[in-house]
Amino acid sequence: MKTSAARRVFVVCNTVLLLVVAVICIAPFVNLLAISFSDKVSVAAGDVTFYPIGFTTVAYEFITNTAKFTQSLVVSFERVALGVPVNLLLIVLTAYPLSKSVREFHARHIFSWFFVVTILFNAGLIPTYMVVRYTGLIDSIWSLVLPTSVPVFSVLVAMNFMRSLPKEMEEAAYIDGANHVQTLVRVILPVSAPTIATVTLFSFVAHWNSWFDGMIYMNKIEHYPLQTYLHTVVVNPAEFLRANTDLTGNLAKYLTLISHRTTGAAQMFLAMIPVLVVYPYLQKYFTTGLVMGSVKG
Amino acid sequence: MLSLRQRTKLLRELPLYVMLIPAVVLVIIYSYGPMAGVAIAFQKFVPARGFFGDQDWVGWANFRTLFAMPNIWPVIRNTVLIAFSKMVGGVVVPVTFALLLNEITNITSKRMFQTLVYLPNFLSWVIMAGIFIDILSPSQGLVNTLLGKVGVEPLFFLGNPSLFPATMVITDIWKGFGFGTIIYLAALTSIDPALYESAVIDGANRWQQTLYITLPGIMGIIVLMSVLSLANILNGGFDQIYNMYSPVVYSTGDILDTFVYRLGIEQAQYSLSTAAGLFKSGVSLLFIVASYHLADRYAGYRVF
Numbered sequence: 001m002k003t004s005a006a007r008r009v010f011v012v013c014n015t016v017l018l019l020v021v022a023v024i025c026i027a028p029f030v031n032l033l034a035i036s037f038s039d040k041v042s043v044a045a046g047d048v049t050f051y052p053i054g055f056t057t058v059a060y061e062f063i064t065n066t067a068k069f070t071q072s073l074v075v076s077f078e079r080v081a082l083g084v085p086v087n088l089l090l091i092v093l094t095a096y097p098l099s100k101s102v103r104e105f106h107a108r109h110i111f112s113w114f115f116v117v118t119i120l121f122n123a124g125l126i127p128t129y130m131v132v133r134y135t136g137l138i139d140s141i142w143s144l145v146l147p148t149s150v151p152v153f154s155v156l157v158a159m160n161f162m163r164s165l166p167k168e169m170e171e172a173a174y175i176d177g178a179n180h181v182q183t184l185v186r187v188i189l190p191v192s193a194p195t196i197a198t199v200t201l202f203s204f205v206a207h208w209n210s211w212f213d214g215m216i217y218m219n220k221i222e223h224y225p226l227q228t229y230l231h232t233v234v235v236n237p238a239e240f241l242r243a244n245t246d247l248t249g250n251l252a253k254y255l256t257l258i259s260h261r262t263t264g265a266a267q268m269f270l271a272m273i274p275v276l277v278v279y280p281y282l283q284k285y286f287t288t289g290l291v292m293g294s295v296k297g
Numbered sequence: 298m299l300s301l302r303q304r305t306k307l308l309r310e311l312p313l314y315v316m317l318i319p320a321v322v323l324v325i326i327y328s329y330g331p332m333a334g335v336a337i338a339f340q341k342f343v344p345a346r347g348f349f350g351d352q353d354w355v356g357w358a359n360f361r362t363l364f365a366m367p368n369i370w371p372v373i374r375n376t377v378l379i380a381f382s383k384m385v386g387g388v389v390v391p392v393t394f395a396l397l398l399n400e401i402t403n404i405t406s407k408r409m410f411q412t413l414v415y416l417p418n419f420l421s422w423v424i425m426a427g428i429f430i431d432i433l434s435p436s437q438g439l440v441n442t443l444l445g446k447v448g449v450e451p452l453f454f455l456g457n458p459s460l461f462p463a464t465m466v467i468t469d470i471w472k473g474f475g476f477g478t479i480i481y482l483a484a485l486t487s488i489d490p491a492l493y494e495s496a497v498i499d500g501a502n503r504w505q506q507t508l509y510i511t512l513p514g515i516m517g518i519i520v521l522m523s524v525l526s527l528a529n530i531l532n533g534g535f536d537q538i539y540n541m542y543s544p545v546v547y548s549t550g551d552i553l554d555t556f557v558y559r560l561g562i563e564q565a566q567y568s569l570s571t572a573a574g575l576f577k578s579g580v581s582l583l584f585i586v587a588s589y590h591l592a593d594r595y596a597g598y599r600v601f
Contacts, residue, residue: 007503010400010503011400014397014400014401015401015406017397018394018397018398018401018410021394021410021414022409022410022413022414024471025413025414025416025417025471025475026413027439028428028429028432028439029416029428031428031431031432031439032428032431035431043437044437045437046436046437046438046442049439049442049443089319090319090320090323093316093317093319093320094316094317094320096313096316097313097314097316097317100313104310105310105313106310107314111317111321114321114324115320115324118324118328118329119585120582120585120586121332121578121582122574122578122581123328123331123332123334123335123574123578124331124335124557124570124571124574124575124577124578125554125557125558125561125562125570125571125574126334126337126557126561126567126570126571126574127330127331127332127333127334127335127337127571127574128327128331128334129561129562130331130334130337130344130348130567131326131327131330131331131334131348132327134347134348135326146323146326146327147327148327149320149323149327150320150323150324150328155320179312180309180312180313180316181312184316205419208421209419209420209421209423210421211421211423211536212535212536212539216562227421227423227424230423230424230427231423231540233427234423234426234427234430234540235540261431261437264427264431265431268424268427268428271421271424272420272424275419275420276416279416279419282419283411283412283415
């Protein structure tokens with residue numbers, strides 16, 4: 001096909017437009033990174049755009065030496081280490097029975113509705129808070145794990161995947177005398193790697209990014225997970241520096257070199273790193289996972 | 298008495314029930330428990346008397362108080378306005394970029410664009426708010442610095458009530474459009490190339506091809522995504538707005554969820570807050586059921 005002049009103009013404009021949009025999407029992150037590595041005077045003057053001015057790592061040194069940041073990081077790791085396996089176990093244990101046909105599992109519809117109702121109707125903030133409070137989870141790491149322990153959407157994704165597997169596999173296992181537990185562990189799970197990867201990533205990102213539950217269920221700041229702690233930094237930037245005035249020795253030296261903007265940027269960037277690390281896998285599994293989830297059985 | 302056949306069948310199904318026990322118990326406590334707890338909306342709730350304690354029932358009194366509050370209607374209006382703008386933008390923008398991206402033939406550039414625009418999806422609103430507050434700052438932020446270079450006076454995006462809702466809508470689309478773009482791009486690639494070939498033979502130009510082949514080809518998924526987003530009609534976006542708003546922009550930026558939060562957690566008005574939350578959940582339920590029904594009817598989509 002011959003390319004007309006109009007077509008060439010369109011291709012050029014289109015390429016330029018998409019380039020501009022790509023730059024707009026990435027610019028704030030580059031700006032953030034540049035600010036975190038710049039000296040406080042250049043940042044305050046508004047000189048820092050896309051590369052550091054007066055390169056320094058002092059903001060990072062300051063953060064890694066403050067108890068609040070490191071404490072909340074530990075809480076976040078703890079939360080992920082407990083929350084993701086709990087999610088995964090419950091997803092698998094729930095998706096497998098629900099993936100059976102009504103003939104194989106007579107109560108399938110009742111249980112499906114039992115779980116789906118929780119997506120349809122949200123009880124709201126206060127009743128949920130009260131349940132967490134009356135079950136004694138306030139200020140406990142389990143308040144961040146148990147209320148979200150059964151992610152129903154992920155259960156549906158995993159269930160739909162298991163339903164799409166050839167029936168012959170399970171039938172062969174049944175004929176060989178395998179019970180349900182053996183079928184699940186030895187036949188279904190090994191071929192479910194893609195869906196397991198998808199729901200693990202869902203669960204990891206959800207746990208890593210959650211901040212609101214930490215804010216309402218934790219009374220003590222030292223129990224805040226990273227994102228909840230960062231929320232306090234975002235809404236009240238100056239507080240971070242003030243609250244850390246108990247730093248001894250090098251404090252005066254630090255305060256002349258850092259501002260709430262440089263330390264804020266450095267903390268945001270550090271909190272992004274785990275997501276950046278899993279991002280290639282997210283790209284690979286997230287969309288396919290959602291597409292699998294929407295295939296009807 | 299069960300027959301032998303029935304008994305073996307039940308015995309065979311028994312492990313399936315056992316597997317469900319942990320999830321069922323947790324869902325009963327942490328999902329159905331709060332659902333029972335919406336009773337608080339109809340009580341004069343005193344926390345010290347306990348969740349199942351002897352509370353005074355007041356009927357619809359909390360709802361009457363709630364809807365007599367002077368700021369409830371602006372809050373509902375703000376919520377619907379922001380949520381609806383996000384819904385429209387959340388379909389139009391990704392569809393546009395999917396169409397534009399589809400015209401790019403170089404696979405590497407296509408991939409790179411997707412990689413760049415998809416990333417913000419996975420970052421929390423806390424981090425995104427931290428970044429936006431910084432770059433939108435009127436005195437030192439990147440956006441106003443760049444605007445200043447072309448002679449525009451600094452704009453107070455997060456402190457001016459007439460700019461705040463638009464800022465919320467745009468930053469929300471900024472964060473989320475990569476995901477939609479990828480969904481629509483996937484739908485575009487599944488269109489039969491033979492359709493384009495025959496259109497070219499019939500003398501259709503690129504624009505006509507887009508209008509008569511491409512758009513109809515992805516209409517199914519557009520309808521599906523739009524219909525499913527109806528469920529969000531009262532979701533103004535708590536995580537985003539709570540991290541970026543301030544009392545100066547309450548007049549246009551306060552939404553139901555932030556209102557429920559301040560009423561319940563900050564002012565400890567448990568019954569009123571629960572009533573407001575229940576109002577939201579009730580309306581949302583209607584929209585969710587309607588949207589699933591429409592999605593099933595017009596796009597053949599079923600949740601399970």
